[in-house]
Amino acid sequence: MKTGIELIAEERAKIFASRGKLEGACNMVARAENLVEFSARLSKNVEAVNLLAEAGAIIAAELDRLNNLKQE
Numbered sequence: 001m002k003t004g005i006e007l008i009a010e011e012r013a014k015i016f017a018s019r020g021k022l023e024g025a026c027n028m029v030a031r032a033e034n035l036v037e038f039s040a041r042l043s044k045n046v047e048a049v050n051l052l053a054e055a056g057a058i059i060a061a062e063l064d065r066l067n068n069l070k071q072e
Helices: 004-014 021-038 042-071
Strands: none
Touching: 004 042, 021 042
16 A cells, blocks of 8 residues: 555646646545544545645645745
């Protein structure tokens, strides 16, 4: 099983962050929380992990984008 940071790094490599995607990341976190809270099925936990990895990747890419703006 991959670590959280490995999952986020894989997703981050696929994403080019732009404005407006952070709202999507928040929705992904909320959906993952609901999946874990209200479902005991393992498949839902896997889905929650994937959602959190994707949300983390979007956030990391947005942080990189903002840091690059500060350096310009």
